Every structure is written in C-alpha cells, then in structure tokens.
Amino acid sequence: xxxxxxxxxxxxxxxxxITNYVTVNDVANIVLACGASPIMADDQEEVEEVTAxxxxxxxxxxxxxxxxxxxxxxxxxxxxxxxHPVVFDPVGxxxxxxxTRTAFELLKCIDFEVIRGNLSEIKMxxxxxxxxxxxxxxxxxxxxxGNLEQWIGFVKNYARKMKTVIAVTGAIDLVSDGQRCYVIxxxxxxxxxxxxxxxxxxxxxxxxxxxxxxQILKATATAVCAMGLAGEIAKTHMADHEGNATYxxxxxxxxxxxxxxxxxxGAKYEIR
Amino acid sequence: xxxxxxxxxxxxxxxxxITNYVTVNDVANIVLACGASPIMADDQEEVEEVTAxxxxxxxxxxxxxxxxxxxxxxxxxxxxxxxHPVVFDPVGxxxxxxxTRTAFELLKCIDFEVIRGNLSEIKMxxxxxxxxxxxxxxxxxxxxxGNLEQWIGFVKNYARKMKTVIAVTGAIDLVSDGQRCYVIxxxxxxxxxxxxxxxxxxxxxxxxxxxxxxQILKATATAVCAMGLAGEIAKTHMADHEGNATYxxxxxxxxxxxxxxxxxxGAKYEIR
Amino acid sequence: xxxxxxxxxxxxxxxxxITNYVTVNDVANIVLACGASPIMADDQEEVEEVTAxxxxxxxxxxxxxxxxxxxxxxxxxxxxxxxHPVVFDPVGxxxxxxxTRTAFELLKCIDFEVIRGNLSEIKMxxxxxxxxxxxxxxxxxxxxxGNLEQWIGFVKNYARKMKTVIAVTGAIDLVSDGQRCYVIxxxxxxxxxxxxxxxxxxxxxxxxxxxxxxQILKATATAVCAMGLAGEIAKTHMADHEGNATYxxxxxxxxxxxxxxxxxxGAKYEIR
Numbered sequence: 005x006x007x008x009x010x011x012x013x014x015x016x017x018x019x020x021x022i023t024n025y026v027t028v029n030d031v032a033n034i035v036l037a038c039g040a041s042p043i044m045a046d047d048q049e050e051v052e053e054v055t056a057x058x059x060x061x062x063x064x065x066x067x068x069x070x071x072x073x074x075x076x077x078x079x080x081x082x083x084x085x086x087x088h089p090v091v092f093d094p095v096g097x098x099x100x101x102x103x104t105r106t107a108f109e110l111l112k113c114i115d116f117e118v119i120r121g122n123l124s125e126i127k128m129x130x131x132x133x134x135x136x137x138x139x140x141x142x143x144x145x146x147x148x149x150g151n152l153e154q155w156i157g158f159v160k161n162y163a164r165k166m167k168t169v170i171a172v173t174g175a176i177d178l179v180s181d182g183q184r185c186y187v188i189x190x191x192x193x194x195x196x197x198x199x200x201x202x203x204x205x206x207x208x209x210x211x212x213x214x215x216x217x218x219q220i221l222k223a224t225a226t227a228v229c230a231m232g233l234a235g236e237i238a239k240t241h242m243a244d245h246e247g248n249a250t251y252x253x254x255x256x257x258x259x260x261x262x263x264x265x266x267x268x269x270g271a272k273y274e275i276r
Numbered sequence: 277x278x279x280x281x282x283x284x285x286x287x288x289x290x291x292x293x294i295t296n297y298v299t300v301n302d303v304a305n306i307v308l309a310c311g312a313s314p315i316m317a318d319d320q321e322e323v324e325e326v327t328a329x330x331x332x333x334x335x336x337x338x339x340x341x342x343x344x345x346x347x348x349x350x351x352x353x354x355x356x357x358x359x360h361p362v363v364f365d366p367v368g369x370x371x372x373x374x375x376t377r378t379a380f381e382l383l384k385c386i387d388f389e390v391i392r393g394n395l396s397e398i399k400m401x402x403x404x405x406x407x408x409x410x411x412x413x414x415x416x417x418x419x420x421x422g423n424l425e426q427w428i429g430f431v432k433n434y435a436r437k438m439k440t441v442i443a444v445t446g447a448i449d450l451v452s453d454g455q456r457c458y459v460i461x462x463x464x465x466x467x468x469x470x471x472x473x474x475x476x477x478x479x480x481x482x483x484x485x486x487x488x489x490x491q492i493l494k495a496t497a498t499a500v501c502a503m504g505l506a507g508e509i510a511k512t513h514m515a516d517h518e519g520n521a522t523y524x525x526x527x528x529x530x531x532x533x534x535x536x537x538x539x540x541x542g543a544k545y546e547i548r
Numbered sequence: 549x550x551x552x553x554x555x556x557x558x559x560x561x562x563x564x565x566i567t568n569y570v571t572v573n574d575v576a577n578i579v580l581a582c583g584a585s586p587i588m589a590d591d592q593e594e595v596e597e598v599t600a601x602x603x604x605x606x607x608x609x610x611x612x613x614x615x616x617x618x619x620x621x622x623x624x625x626x627x628x629x630x631x632h633p634v635v636f637d638p639v640g641x642x643x644x645x646x647x648t649r650t651a652f653e654l655l656k657c658i659d660f661e662v663i664r665g666n667l668s669e670i671k672m673x674x675x676x677x678x679x680x681x682x683x684x685x686x687x688x689x690x691x692x693x694g695n696l697e698q699w700i701g702f703v704k705n706y707a708r709k710m711k712t713v714i715a716v717t718g719a720i721d722l723v724s725d726g727q728r729c730y731v732i733x734x735x736x737x738x739x740x741x742x743x744x745x746x747x748x749x750x751x752x753x754x755x756x757x758x759x760x761x762x763q764i765l766k767a768t769a770t771a772v773c774a775m776g777l778a779g780e781i782a783k784t785h786m787a788d789h790e791g792n793a794t795y796x797x798x799x800x801x802x803x804x805x806x807x808x809x810x811x812x813x814g815a816k817y818e819i820r
Contacts, residue, residue, distance in 0.1 A: 018682045024316070025297045025300060025316075025569045026300050026301055026304050026316050027301060027304075028569060028570050029301060029570055029571060029573060029574070029743065029744070030301070030793075032570050032571075032743035032744075033742065033743050033792055033793055033796065036741050036742070036743055036792060037741070037791055037792050037793070041682050041683075041684050042682075042683075042743065043640065043643065043682040043683050044568070044569075044570050044610070044611055045611065045612075045640075045643070045644070046611065046613070047611075047612055047613040047614065047646065049614065049644075049646040050612070050643075050644035050645070050646035050647060053643075053644040053645060053646075054643055054644050057643065057682070058682070066316070067316055067317065067318065067319075068317075068319055068322070069318070069319040069343065070319065070321065071613065096315065096317075099315065099317070099322075099325075099326055099329065100317070100321075100322035100325040100326050101322070101325060102319065102321040102322035102325075103322060138290045138313050138314075138315040138329070138330070139313075139314075139315050140313050197308050197309070197532065198305065198308070199301065199304035199305050199308055199314065200301070200304075237789070241789050244533070245509070245513050245526075245529065245530070245533060246526075246529050246533075247309055247528065247529035247530070247531070247532030247533045248305055248308060248309050248528065248529065248532045249302075249305055249309070249524070249525035249526070249527075249528035249529050249532075250525050250526070250529050252305065252525075252793070253525065253793035253794050253796075253797065254789075254790075254793070254794070255793075256791065256792065256793035257789065257790050257791035257792065257793050257794050258789070258791070259791070260741065260791030260792045260793075261788070261789060261790075261791045296588070297569045297572060297588075298572050298573055298576050298588050299573060299576075301573060302573070338588070339588055339589065339590065339591075340589075340591055340594070341590070341591040341615065342591065342593065368587065368589075371587065371589070371594075371597075371598055371601065372589070372593075372594035372597040372598050373594070373597060374591065374593040374594035374597075375594060410562045410585050410586075410587040410601070410602070411585075411586075411587050412585050469580050469581070469804065470577065470580070471573065471576035471577050471580055471586065472573070472576075516805070517781070517785050517798075517801065517802070517805060518798075518801050518805075519581055519800065519801035519802070519803070519804030519805045520577055520580060520581050520800065520801065520804045521574075521577055521581070521796070521797035521798070521799075521800035521801050521804075522797050522798070522801050524577065524797075525797065
C-alpha cells in the first residue's frame with residue numbers, strides 16, 4: 005500500500021467536496037493531511053465548473069437540503085462526463101424518506117466509483133430495508149468473526165450489482181469490487197465516539213482514488229487501512245484525561261504524519 | 277446527580293439538533309461525549325420524520341435563515357405531539373428583529389421543556405427589552421452575589437409564567453422550574469473565550485433531559501453542573517502556552533471522561 | 549505594533565462575519581482569542597441590523613450561494629454608510645465564473661478597507677486573469693526574494709487603483725496602501741497545511757482595523773505579523789507525532805496568549 009500513498013503525495017489531487025456542515029472542517033483538514041487539496045463548493049451555479057477543475061468528487065448527504073441535492077446531481081454528472089472518480093457517502097440513509105429518495109436518485113443519475121457507509125447504511129441501499137436510528141450504525145448491524153462470511157458475500161454481491169467498489173466500515177471493514185474483498189482489521193472502538201470519522205474517511209478515499217486511477221479497489225482499501233491505523237496511532241498518544249475532542253485531532257495528525265512504510269507495516273488485512 | 281448521568285449513559289438517547297453552523301461540530305462531539313448520539317437535520321422535508329425517530333430535540337437560532345425557521349417550527353410541533361423534550365437556545369435574540377420575531381414565534385407554537393440562554397438573552401425574552409450586543413452577554417448583565425436574590429426571583433417568575441425550566445448561564449448559573457432554583461457555582465471565566473460553550477450546553481441539556489423523563493429540573497441542573505465542572509477540570513490540564521482552542525477540546529474531553537462520582541463530588545450548587 | 553494590539557484588547561470590537569461554513573468555527577475562536585467578539589449572521593433579513601450594531605464586517609466568499617451573496621451586498625452597503633471598516637476575503641476567486649462575478653459585484657457596490665488573499669486570488673482580481681486551481685495558491689504564484697520587487701510594485705499599484713489596503717499573504721506577506729508596503733517575514737510553511745489560516749487572518753484583520761480607526765495600514769500589517777508569529781510560536785510546541793489538526797489549535801492558542809511585547813519583539817518586517 006506504500007506506493008498508493010506515495011503517488012497521492014506526489015500528484016496532490018484537488019478534491020471537490022459537497023458535504024455536510026457538521027464535519028466539513030475535519031474533512032478539509034484530513035484531505036490536506038493526506039497530501040491532497042480540498043475545495044468545498046455546493047451552489048448549483050458553480051459546482052460543474054469547480055468539479056471540472058478538480059481530480060475527484062466526494063458527495064456526502066449528511067445535512068441535505070433541496071438546494072444542495074441539485075448541486076450534487078449536477079456535479080456528479082459532470083464528473084462522470086470527465087471520468088473523474090466520484091465517491092458517495094450515504095450518511096443516515098433511511099433516517100428519512102427524503103434521504104432515502106435522494107440517495108436512490110443520486111445512484112440513478114451518477115456512476116459512483118466507490119460507495120462508503122456503515123453496515124446499516126449499505127444494507128438500506130442494497131436491500132431497501134433495515135433499521136436506521138440516526139446516523140450511527142444500528143446495534144444489530146455489528147460485524148463479527150462469526151457473521152463475517154455472510155457479510156463478505158453480501159458486500160461482494162452488492163458491489164457486482166452496482167459495478168462499483170463498496171466499502172463497509174465498522175468493527176471490521178470490508179472493501180470489495182465484487183470479485184475480491186479486503187477484510188480490514190485496523191481501527192479502534194473509540195473512533196465511533198468522534199463525530200465524522202466516516203465522513204473524513206470518504207474524503208480520504210476520494211483523494212486516494214483520484215491519485216491512483218485504475219487501482220480503485222486497492223486505493224480504497226489503502227485509505228480504509230490508513231484511517232484505521234491513524235486511529236490506532238492516535239490512541240497511543242492519548243493521556244487519561246483526554247477524550248473524544250483531542251482524539252479527533254490526533255487522528256487527523258496521524259494521517260498527516262503517516263509515511264508509506266508505517267502504513268505498509270501497520271495495515272492489517274486479508275483478501276478473500 | 278450521579279444517577280442522572282448513569283441513566284443517560286445507559287439509555288444513550290438520540291438527539292435531533294437544528295443548530296447553527298458555527299458550533300455544530302462541537303455540539304455533535306459533546307453530545308457523543310456525554311453518552312448520547314446526535315443527528316443534525318434542518319430541511320423541512322425531513323425534520324418531522326427525523327425528530328420522530330429521536331428522543332429529544334435541540335433548537336438553536338445562532339445562524340437563522342428563512343429556510344431553517346420553517347424546519348424548526350415543524351420539528352418542534354412534531355416533537356411536542358410525541359411528548360419528546362424540546363430545548364430552546366435563543367442565541368443572540370434581540371440582536372435583530374428577525375431573531376426576536378422568530379424566537380417569539382417559536383415560543384408561541386412550541387412547548388419547550390427547557391430554555392437556556394445568557395442573562396441578556398433571557399431578559400430579552402422575559403421583558404421584551406434589554407441591551408443586546410452580538411451573541412455575548414452584555415456587560416451590564418453580570419450576575420454577582422450582590423444582585424443574586426433579584427435574579428433568582430426574576431428567573432422563577434419567568435419559569436412560572438412560561439411553565440418551563442429556565443436555565444440562565446453565566447458567572448453564576450440559575451436553573452428554575454418556577455418553584456425551586458438551583459444556584460450553580462461551577463465553571464470558569466475562560467469558558468466565555470471559547471465559542472459555543474453555551475450551544476454545547478444546550479445540546480447536553482437535551483441529552484440529559486431526554487434520558488431522564490419526569491426529572492427535567494434536576495436533569496437540566498445536572499447538565500449545567502457537568503459543563504461547568506468540565507471547564508474546571510479542563511483548566512487543570514492547560515499548559516501556559518495553551519489558549520482557547522485547546523481549552524475547547526479539553527472541555528469536551530472532560531465531559532467524555534467524566535464519571536458519576538466525579539460529577540457528584542464536583543457539582544457546586546445550592547437550591548433556593 | 550504593541551499599541552495596536554493593546555487598543556484592540558481595550559475596546560473589544562464586535563465583528564460581524566459573513567463567511568464560509570468550512571472554517572467558520574476557527575474564525576469565531578480566533579476572533580475571540582485576539583480579544584474581539586464575533587457574530588455570524590448571513591440572512592438578508594438581519595444582516596443590516598446586525599452589522600449596524602457591530603464595529604467591523606468581514607466578508608468571505610469561501611462557500612458562496614445565491615442566498616448569501618445578497619446578504620453580503622446588503623451588509624457591506626450598510627457598513628459603508630456607517631463608516632465601519634469592511635474586509636474582503638475573495639477565497640477561490642477565479643475557481644468559477646460565479647465566484648469571479650460575485651467578487652467583482654461586491655467590489656463595485658462596497659468600499660472595502662482591506663482586501664486580503666493569496667497571490668493567485670489578488671492577481672485574479674487585479675489582472676482579471678491568472679491560473680486558479682481550487683482555493684490554494686497556484687504553484688507559479690510563489691513569492692521569493694528574487695521576484696519580490698516586482699510583486700511590491702504590483703501590490704502598490706493595485707492598492708492605489710482600489711484606494712484600499714491590499715494584503716497578499718504567502719511565503720512572504722505584502723501589505724500596502726499604495727504608498728508604503730510592509731514586507732512581512734513571519735509565518736511557517738506548515739500553515740498552508742491547515743485549512744482556514746487565511747480565513748482566520750481576515751477575521752483578525754477586521755478586528756485589528758475596527759479597533760484602530762485611522763491606522764488601517766498599520767493595523768492590517770500588525771494582524772498579519774501576529775498571525776505569522778502565532779504560527780512560529782505554535783510550531784515550537786509541536787511534538788513529532790502532532791500534525792495539522794493540533795497545529796490549527798496551537799495557532800489559535802498562540803493568538804489568545806500573545807501579549808503586545810511578544811508581538812513587538814517577534815514581528816519581522818521592513819517597510820518599502
């Protein structure tokens with residue numbers, strides 16, 4: 005995975021993000037931390053032009069509104085025309101009909117290179133059913149060694165059906181293009197106590213994929229390993245009195261200080 | 277107050293926040309830190325559905341616009357129908373006719389369980405007059421031991437009139453349901469140098485109250501003590517070269533690391 | 549420059565910010581850190597009233613939309629009528645026709661006291677041409693000792709033409725009113741790896757200028773020195789494992805802890 009990160013730092017891709025206003029600052033800082041450059045723009049008057057000057061697009065529906073839905077569609081269609089990779093983060097899909105309807109509309113009019121979500125979100129997209137409670141994963145949707153085989157099959161199937169890379173992140177992360185599936189063991193439970201680690205990862209994926217065309221599966225898996233490893237490294241620097249706000253900063257710090265060798269050594273995954 | 281925090285961490289309520297884009301990330305992180313789960317959603321197409329799936333609602337007018345006012349009203353009315361607690365943070369009421377008019381419209385169409393503001397804001401709501409300069413408390417509106425008795429009477433009266441819990445936070449904090457008044461001495465002067473400590477506290481109150489139905493007064497007072505105590509604990513971990521940005525993180529950290537015993541021992545209040 | 553900072557801390561100006569949702573929280577915290585008080589308000593229904601109660605206005609087009617453009621125009625015109633200083637930060641001008649058109653519209657209807665941008669942005673405004681890639685400075689637009697003389701002339705000319713103070717920030721910073729030009733050597737290369745250091749500086753400039761009427765050039769140069777020096781001080785407190793997220797906090801911390809003597813001693817500039 006070292007060469008994936010090296011290439012990202014060499015080509016410093018420009019990433020257009022249409023994302024939510026809750027975690028947007030962290031997304032910008034982590035995209036800068038990994039070696040790419042972020043631009044946020046969500047008005048329909050400028051998104052096509054902005055995305056045309058970028059190398060990749062990251063669409064996140066965390067705080068949707070009617071104005072930004074149009075911007076997402078226009079930017080996505082434009083990025084597709086230019087063969088820029090587009091990442092989709094369906095935050096909280098299923099939490100409202102508006103989010104669910106919007107997610108399916110976006111899937112219909114945009115070809116995504118990667119879709120990343122927690123298991124509840126990806127189940128909602130794949131099965132058009134499930135139990136969604138807010139933006140966090142449902143308690144029933146925890147991946148374990150016991151049910152891993154079943155979820156690998158599920159993710160591979162959905163990736164094949166969508167002709168895209170699917171990344172399901174949680175206690176164990178799965179990244180598949182329909183043929184192979186990276187099973188990734190990096191990360192910590194505390195990462196769920198920081199708002200926006202998922203949003204940040206989607207920004208990273210857009211950067212890693214934009215810098216490594218033709219290696220979408222591996223670039224996505226590398227971004228997922230890097231984020232999880234950052235969470236592990238960050239944890240080693242936490243004092244007892246420090247909690248989730250400091251942890252947030254240390255995760256982004258760890259991405260900015262991570263070199264290819266550390267990532268290569270620290271990535272914990274198997275391919276099935 | 278220990279049992280109030282314990283119950284919050286057991287039932288992990290889901291809190292819907294319609295809040296400003298300045299401090300929204302800190303609100304999300306502190307709601308996670310206290311043991312609850314936040315969702316931010318402010319489009320009128322989804323707020324009723326989102327709030328229906330939550331346990332409490334936090335409405336904050338810090339960066340109002342015409343689009344979000346409608347969302348606030350719809351969400352509040354829905355939450356009332358479902359008997360979910362609704363917290364109101366009238367940030368900067370009086371700073372413009374738009375904010376003042378909106379605040380009174382919201383008070384007319386929504387029954388709030390708790391209203392939290394600084395003394396200038398609560399005076400503006402109660403007396404429909406006062407001097408507002410930006411979003412910070414006016415210099416004239418500083419609570420001291422000398423004028424405390426007068427303000428306790430004022431807060432009790434307004435709570436009785438509104439049939440709600442009123443929380444006025446500042447150098448000394450007052451929390452009253454009209455009968456009793458918690459006079460709370462936790463906190464530090466430096467907290468006013470961090471943007472959004474008030475917004476964060478309103479998010480905490482929504483979480484504490486949602487997890488402790490039937491104990492609104494005590495749950496609100498507990499949240500106020502917890503926030504002030506977090507500010508005190510955070511201060512003990514500050515190096516000389518550290519200032520308000522680090523302090524912001526350490527306050528949220530202190531909430532995430534606070535246990536019931538620490539809160540019970542550290543809370544400094546009397547009931548009048 | 550000591551007396552400029554002293555006066556700011558004495559008069560604690562209230563600064564109205566219409567800015568982007570990416571870095572808005574950092575802008576609020578750094579404005580508080582320097583001793584001023586921020587208010588963010590961007591709805592056309594309230595901006596004139598809000599700005600009238602403030603001492604200065606900071607307009608930033610980082611995440612423009614059609615709703616906020618109107619608010620910017622109204623607030624700027626009102627601030628001009630009241631002789632409040634108005635600062636303009638043309639983030640990403642040239643990245644889209646929408647941004648470029650809006651920037652020129654704002655320049656036509658508002659008299660700005662100070663315009664601050666990176667060299668790519670200021671070139672785009674002055675020459676109506678250039679190469680813009682996202683919101684970061686273009687690789688061609690790096691100021692060095694070798695081409696410094698040329699850029700000083702350029703900045704002086706544009707300041708004279710616009711009858712305003714122009715601040716171009718980068719590896720070397722230039723601040724000119726058309727007659728004199730401060731050439732400022734404070735700052736670190738790492739500051740470019742933190743999102744929003746430019747936006748934060750524009751907020752600081754608005755505060756410094758609002759507190760020091762009649763000394764716009766010197767107040768702007770002082771703010772630029774203070775920000776660069778904060779970056780230098782922050783760097784001395786960074787551990788090896790810390791990166792851009794912690795650096796962000798330490799820069800704001802350094803502003804909040806900076807006294808006049810430290811600023812006076814640490815400011816590195818010459819006047820040409």
